[in-house]
Amino acid sequence: MGKTVSGSDMPCPSHHPDEGLVMDYATGAACEAGSLILASHMTLCPRCRSLAEACDVVGGSLLAEIEPEPVSKRCLLAVLAGIGDRRGAASDPARPRPPADIVLPAPLRNHLGTDLNGVAWRRVMPGIEEAHVPTCGGRFKGRLMRIAAGVAVPRHTHDGVEMTLVLAGGFSDEHGRYYRGDLSVSGPEIDHAPVVDADGECVCFVATDGPMKLTGPVARLFSRFIRF
Amino acid sequence: MPPMWRMSWLVGGLLMPLNGAMSDIDASTPQAVDGDLPLSRLVQAVAESRDRSAFASLFAYFAPRIKAYLMRGGADAATAEEIVQEVMIAIWRRAETFDAAQATVSTWVFTIARNKRIDLLRRERRAEVDPDDPALVPAPEELADVRIAAGQDAGRLQAAMRGLPEEQHELLRMAYFDDKPHSAIAEASGLPLGTVKSRIRLALARLRKEMKVEH
Numbered sequence: 477m478g479k480t481v482s483g484s485d486m487p488c489p490s491h492h493p494d495e496g497l498v499m500d501y502a503t504g505a506a507c508e509a510g511s512l513i514l515a516s517h518m519t520l521c522p523r524c525r526s527l528a529e530a531c532d533v534v535g536g537s538l539l540a541e542i543e544p545e546p547v548s549k550r551c552l553l554a555v556l557a558g559i560g561d562r563r564g565a566a567s568d569p570a571r572p573r574p575p576a577d578i579v580l581p582a583p584l585r586n587h588l589g590t591d592l593n594g595v596a597w598r599r600v601m602p603g604i605e606e607a608h609v610p611t612c613g614g615r616f617k618g619r620l621m622r623i624a625a626g627v628a629v630p631r632h633t634h635d636g637v638e639m640t641l642v643l644a645g646g647f648s649d650e651h652g653r654y655y656r657g658d659l660s661v662s663g664p665e666i667d668h669a670p671v672v673d674a675d676g677e678c679v680c681f682v683a684t685d686g687p688m689k690l691t692g693p694v695a696r697l698f699s700r701f702i703r704f
Numbered sequence: 705m706p707p708m709w710r711m712s713w714l715v716g717g718l719l720m721p722l723n724g725a726m727s728d729i730d731a732s733t734p735q736a737v738d739g740d741l742p743l744s745r746l747v748q749a750v751a752e753s754r755d756r757s758a759f760a761s762l763f764a765y766f767a768p769r770i771k772a773y774l775m776r777g778g779a780d781a782a783t784a785e786e787i788v789q790e791v792m793i794a795i796w797r798r799a800e801t802f803d804a805a806q807a808t809v810s811t812w813v814f815t816i817a818r819n820k821r822i823d824l825l826r827r828e829r830r831a832e833v834d835p836d837d838p839a840l841v842p843a844p845e846e847l848a849d850v851r852i853a854a855g856q857d858a859g860r861l862q863a864a865m866r867g868l869p870e871e872q873h874e875l876l877r878m879a880y881f882d883d884k885p886h887s888a889i890a891e892a893s894g895l896p897l898g899t900v901k902s903r904i905r906l907a908l909a910r911l912r913k914e915m916k917v918e919h
């Protein structure tokens with residue numbers, strides 16, 4: 477596996493979601509898989525994290541200026557009964573700190589209940605493995621992909637949007653080079669054939685909202701094996 | 705000297721048993737302006753001494769707003785009030801975790817209400833960044849410089865919000881209140897996705913300028 481540096485010596489990623497996607501995360505409109513990939517990117521990207529914080533401030537301002545809706549007394553009484561005299565919940569018991577060499581950002585790690593070493597991979601074709609990341613409803617479906625060094629993913633496009641977050645290693649396509657923390661977003665207009673760097677395997681979290689369509693000459697061959 | 709808000713008509717009115725209309729709370733109530741000390745002092749009073757009258761004032765200010773927020777998001781009045789209860793109870797329990805240096809009370813309450821809406825109305829989980837995650841890449845110096853200013857700038861931000869072109873302001877309200885991703889807003893409003901994206905970009909750029917700490 478490639479270097480999976482985590483923490484402070486990581487540079488800021490250079491490929492980001494656009495403002496609309498970050499705002500969807502802040503407004504809460506992003507679906508579960510969408511929030512997973514955005515929160516994972518933000519763990520690795522202080523720039524987008526700061527934008528999302530700013531979006532929360534905007535939400536606070538909008539809440540302050542909303543036209544209020546009268547609330548029944550019953551609601552207040554229920555709340556006063558609900559709070560009792562109890563003090564606030566004690567702060568969370570100290571959780572064991574995960575080791576510093578973890579690969580998955582906390583949102584994914586918590587969702588899966590494991591770091592990368594506990595993921596059950598399924599082989600989809602030589603050099604490419606995937607693991608379904610179950611989420612509740614929503615627009616996007618998520619999965620982890622592990623692709624061996626130097627492997628070229630068959631040329632494809634999408635009916636909808638594909639978001640790919642690099643977690644280890646790197647890949648490139650016609651549009652750029654992607655490393656840990658980089659988020660590549662491609663719409664239906666983008667037809668690409670990513671190639672994993674030669675110096676190590678690449679692990680990505682991918683969220684898609686439409687089936688992938690193979691477009692290259694090997695399409696017919698591979699579409700029998702690949703199940704996206 | 706008792707703090708101002710103790711004498712507020714809100715508190716007296718709210719703690720009175722079931723007579724008189726419990727009206728919606730007038731946003732113009734002078735002491736109920738976020739960004740001024742009072743709201744964060746109320747939270748502090750709850751955190752430090754479980755002050756029920758301070759909490760009632762928070763209820764008077766926020767519950768009608770949270771209810772309106774939830775109804776805009778598609779909840780009926782009864783469901784909205786049930787979720788209001790959950791949000792207000794969370795405010796009571798988590799008051800200690802509120803940090804006035806990090807956020808305004810309105811921002812803090814918005815995030816709680818948003819998360820309860822996802823949890824209880826949509827029955828989904830929202831992934832959150834964990835600030836203690838060893839994988840977290842810390843903000844470099846130049847980003848730390850543009851840290852969002854806390855409480856004292858809320859008024860400035862609200863003024864900037866009112867100064868936005870109406871189509872941008874309205875787009876923000878739709879995005880935050882209607883529980884629709886921006887792509888769905890584009891579809892619903894018949895605007896090209898590119899127009900929606902550029903309005904969002906312009907609005908956020910303008911508002912973020914107001915959030916930056918001046919040196």
Ligand SMILES: [Zn+2]
Pocket residue numbers: 489491492493517521523524525
């Ligand atoms: Zn980013």
